[in-house]
Amino acid sequence: MERQIYLENTAWQEGLKLMMDKLAGRCLPQNESIDVRLALHRITGAIVRAKKSSPHFAASAMDGYAVRAKDTHGISEREPRWLELGVQAIQVDTGDPLPEGMDAVVMLEDVLELGEKGILLQAPIVPWNHVRPVGEDIVEGEVLLPIHHRIRPQDQGALLAAGVIEVEVRCKPKVGILPTGDEIRPVEADLQVGDIVDSNSTVLASLVEEWGGSATIWPITPDKQEQLEAAILQMAASQDILVIIAGSSQGRDDYTSHLVGKHGTLYLHGVAIKPGKPVVLGEVQDKPAIGVPGYPVSAYLTAHLFLEPWVKHYQGLGKDTQTSLDAVISKKVFSSLGSEEFVRVKVGKVGERWVAAPLSRGAGVTMSLVRADGMLRVPRLQEGFHEGETVPIELLRPVSELEETLVCIGSHDLTLDVLSSHMKARGGYGGIASAHVGSLAGILSLRKEEAHFAGIHLLDPETGEYNHAYLKRFLPGRDIALMNLVYRTQVLIVPKGNPLNIKTLADFTKPGVRFINRQGGSGTRVLFDFLLQQQGLSKEQILGYEREEFTHLAVAIAVASGAADVGLGIQSAAEALGLDYVVIGEERYDLAIPREYLEEPRMKAMISVIQSKAFQEDVLALGGYDVRETGVFYA
């Protein structure tokens, strides 16, 4: 080997990009299935779905007494009534299953008097009062974790609560580390003049471990070409990534570059960084290989620049950063005085502002810890925060992930979850933070610049057309692009077997049929009101018109748990819970996107996912969807 003094002087960013481009299509991560209890900090290798609903039975949400709501009809302060213990009222603790035949819970504090044989009530109780329905926290089949997600303690909790005991994770990339050099000695050796102790191998192995890889340190190999060659080929046969540490003198990297070229491809020898210039980048038998200089600081630095992105690439991960930020709160937060409250929030960046959207606040809602991007503390002597106030958020996710997140506020649709997972699967980060507040509230979020886009399905009763009229009315002067996401089948959701034989809206008026409605401003509510009017029915004829839920799934849960006999919603929600349904029509579900966001890379990525065949096939598999105009922009 001759001494080679002249090296290339490429910018390290170019070197890294070159390497990533060459390896992108070939070095694919592998999966393994492991026990969830051992999965802390591992990276999911597939979308993880719930195997069971949680709670898996209707449960009391309070300490008190389970009752039948109809036994309390007519009770008032003037006419209090005793309910017989063990027959009409059964004592329950929080979390206890609702006893057979009972459909509501009276809180201990609401019992006027407790006697030998009964409890005295002074107010009627509505059905499903203080009852946690099946699936309130987690619905069977629901997406719990996206692909390429680093499993945290709270994720393990949600998986176990949802009956998932084994989880598909990325195999840890195997990194072989080869210390070389005649003068390099093991840690235990008695050093002579000229000897250098091998500290680099330990440093690099520890870094690899921090990045989620699994490092194996090879025996120290002297500067003999045959021995180096044998060691490198041995590493290539069993490892995913090869690291060759040059001895301490300059020019040793020449062996590495020569051998990489001989058994693979040498991409680059020498980058413009100081210290660390003589780094070698290439591949040996399809395995990425890096030659790092032997000086400790150079070895550490080049490992950070090149090895870290590779080890993370194998797992689909980016770099971590800060742990708190200031965000504008998108919705008023109330809190009781006297307690410090911890509100879970979703966080995304819209324009230059961070926006935080509060999530569900019950203590039992495991999934809120999984979905949350951060925590907002409401101090003890404060009533809450106003909408639009700037508040400090403690992050539960890396900022790099949040920066890639698109904020969607508007109507709920199950395909948004599929879309978010597809986006994560592509880039590593990405994804959608969606708040389900209904179509109209979504349009208002666009006006307040708190969302990147809104999912809407608002029928204009005058024209019979969807969405356009509402954008003109509520966002005059704003340039909004309107793109179709899906057509979806609207159905009447009924229990399995349709016991009350409900076929049309007119059947809702039959005695004993209990309806569950959607909130005002939701597209489904607009549709329902439109249909009632069309068929000459009035809301006074519908029992339960005032009972409102906020999502399709919540409506389906109400039907599945027996809290209602029928609701209006999308077919996929009924199918997700194994319910029956009656098709009543089709509606257009669009995304409204302010034109200034169309050119953002994450938005472009989303549109390209929506227009992809893979996404549309997954949507069709849900049932109840049509993709004939999916990804099409309307003029």
Place this chain on the structure above:
Amino acid sequence: MERQIYLENTAWQEGLKLMMDKLAGRCLPQNESIDVRLALHRITGAIVRAKKSSPHFAASAMDGYAVRAKDTHGISEREPRWLELGVQAIQVDTGDPLPEGMDAVVMLEDVLELGEKGILLQAPIVPWNHVRPVGEDIVEGEVLLPIHHRIRPQDQGALLAAGVIEVEVRCKPKVGILPTGDEIRPVEADLQVGDIVDSNSTVLASLVEEWGGSATIWPITPDKQEQLEAAILQMAASQDILVIIAGSSQGRDDYTSHLVGKHGTLYLHGVAIKPGKPVVLGEVQDKPAIGVPGYPVSAYLTAHLFLEPWVKHYQGLGKDTQTSLDAVISKKVFSSLGSEEFVRVKVGKVGERWVAAPLSRGAGVTMSLVRADGMLRVPRLQEGFHEGETVPIELLRPVSELEETLVCIGSHDLTLDVLSSHMKARGGYGGIASAHVGSLAGILSLRKEEAHFAGIHLLDPETGEYNHAYLKRFLPGRDIALMNLVYRTQVLIVPKGNPLNIKTLADFTKPGVRFINRQGGSGTRVLFDFLLQQQGLSKEQILGYEREEFTHLAVAIAVASGAADVGLGIQSAAEALGLDYVVIGEERYDLAIPREYLEEPRMKAMISVIQSKAFQEDVLALGGYDVRETGVFYA
């Protein structure tokens, strides 16, 4: 057991403080000794000192030829000269030991011609040119890591390079986790109506692992007082911290509070947080015990609020935060165009500004990775940064630690390391970031508000008094407190056995005596110039007056490695390297502290350490110090 509905409603901060105060003096961490290669992320349980110097031999810093400097005297462009290969010039690679008899290295690039038998030079070479002296990176006995430091990959590297194979670390606190409740079932169970799967134990165990503890999950225990009692006592016998998870219903925490009170002390039952109110805090047989509510979100939150501080307290750690910040650079940074350079920096907060001080930049300086608080990137096409410029710093340490750090710029003294370690040992974070630039430059840093205090020892030749005159001259109008740190013995540092029999400054003028000087502006330089003048000697008589080093240790290293025959420095530096010395006097080393910083908690903490007996005893043990006025403020 009766149902207890009324709980206390204490603020959680008060509850935590109560707990910490009660346990502070009693729950002391234990140490164990482990292999450095297995010590990643463990917490040091004692100061770690170097067992060997690194490099442990004088080594070539370049690829080239080792020569004797005196063989090159008189060489010039007009009179180039051949040095005979193998006799006058020996080929060396970077890192090779300097061959016997040689005292300098010529870079390959500086060789005019390479012939069969020799190399042609066209310039003379000075002694120790391109030679890394013994201990350039790490000096035997030097403090490598303070106590309560979380070991990172680069720390392992420095320890191994310094001959440290075993390290004293904190034992991981053992945390026993007891899931309780008649309705709680193991993960593998086939759930019946009313059953709840035990997901909390896994979540809490994973959190404990993330915080550095070691968790053991006890079998699920039903709501039977005798069984709960047995399990709690069993945990108390073997664990450091007890966690009892209540079942899912309210009021279960009453068992916990009752049993904690029976076998120990109940501090608190109920804190003002939502969710999580019915938390129980106390101790069982001197072990801290926490009862967490069974609802997943409550369990997670109360663990973060109470369990995390305890687990970290056992290891001497605080909480982590952000990973980058903007800082004012305290010293000009040069960089060569064409390479992206990574400069290691120390970071501290002075007033409202973060200040970054660049560290040594050689690629071989392992310790710079350990000492560094962050990295500054100098982009490829930029020449560097001006002093006072604001630059982004990527952090290598948690911000909470940096916020507690005092910035000291000024003269170097070994007792500053001892002081820093004592401070860390007290509070958890703390410590001193010191930049060694000499006394005068330290005073100028105070003027620029880039340091909290300066270590100075400047003799006023007119009055024979220390420091006061310089503060008046360079910081007119500023209110500066002056406190004595130590009196220290100034010595002539000579090789073991004092072969040239040097006794006084007059001996420096003997032929062949090579002196090594300190930089201008250092207190030792001022003293040396004062002594020369006093004894009627001139600098022209001193061979090596122009050779400058920046610290006492560097001077001692120059003598120890044979690069110089004598230097002026402090006794403790000579003793650290096992050299001989001749006492020439005593000097006062003070800390100059702008009065506005005196009231800061970290400054108060430092002053109380300086005034403590423990610190002063450790200082005396170094040798060469007197503490008769240590901690005394001068009027």
